[in-house]
Amino acid sequence: MAKLIFDAHLDLSMNALEWNRDLTQDIQTIREREQDMTDKPDRGKGVISLSEMRKGNIGLCVATQIARYITPESSLSGWNSQSQAWAQSQGQLAWYEAMEEQGEMVQIRDKQGLQQHLALWENAETTEKLPIGYILSLEGADSIVNISYLEKSYQKGLRAVGLAHYGKGVYAYGTDSEGGIGQKGRALLKEMERLNVILDATHLCDTSFREAMDYFGGAVWASHHLCRSITPHNRQFSDEQFKELIERQAVIGMAFDAWMMIPNWVRGQSTPENTGLKLSHIVPHIDRICQIAGNSLHVGIGSDLDGAFGKEQSPQDLETIADLQKLEGILKNSGYSDQDVNNIFYGNWLRFLENAWK
DSSP: OOOOOEEEEHHHHHHHTSSSSOTOOOHHHHHHHTTOOOSTTTTTTTOOHHHHHTTTTTTTEEEEOOOOEEEEEEESSSSSSHHHHHHHHHHHHHHHHHHTTTTSEEEOHHHHHHHHHHHHHHOOOOOOOOEEEEEEEEETTTTOSEEEEEEEEHHHEEEESSSOOSSBOOOSSSOOOOOHHHHHHHHHHHHHHHOEEEOOTTTTHHHHHOOOOOOOOOOOOOOOOBBBBTTTTTTOOOOOHHHHHHTTTTTTTEEHHHHHHSOOOOOTTHHHHHTTTOGGHHHHHHHHHHHHHHHHSEEEEOOTTTTTTTGGGSSSOOOSSGGGHHHHHHHHHHHHOOOHHHHIIIHHHHHHHHHOOO
16 A cells, blocks of 8 residues: 655645635546636646545645735735635635535544544555545634634634745735734734644745744744755745754655746746656755755655646646655655655654644
């Protein structure tokens, strides 16, 4: 049987609500339904369905809620008030709850639930009908209208929060912006620490990263991040930032978005074919973090697949998310042991959660 994969970043509810994809259907049906649609560049090119996740033995994931608040001068897409962003995030939660009702997914909130779900997948003869376990995460905290909303979300299963996404957020500055976390950010981090909510450092700009790491004493991970030393951009982390994350016992998830994997990707011009992009291009990023750590205990998978892109911006040897299984052979051919592969595929995330939730 294929190795279990724990994918620490999937925007499943965004695909369901904003892309209007029925993820309970097979991938070919989803693609065919979008063939004549032109509203988004990835129409007809999606790589995720729940059945493809099962086919790839991706039995566990961190699944997001995402809803950005934007000011009138912002060029980003988003919602015109925090209350609207909250409402969008709650619609996304309702979709996850509907998937649970249908037996497609199951929410994991604590160590006991994690162990029970692992036992289910490890002991099953086939994964074809199994529910996919998900840990609820909020990508960008703008929808937290005020601090009291965090506990409301925690009661509904929220277990990880990223303070910002792209641009200036309510609580921190994200990708392609620069600034600190401010009083609101510090207050949110304090409440996250009280509730034992994981801080996802992903997307934080350098100043917000620095301040958040100084102020927050709880568990930290980076769900989907690659190396600035390989692909220069503020979206990536520097070696120094990785060192600090590793000192905090963080795990860093490898993302498979083309422009993050290789340098000089030009949106609208570059393709997986004309750049030669393949799954193996993730190996230098894994190597870098393992070299900084001195072991394979701080790298995982956080694919970000179908995070507003599809096959047009994914490795050319990845037809669907199930092809993440190809990484086993790629890693072993690159000198990684079977134990290293286990660590990267699922073991490091499991150990992280068991420590965070003990």
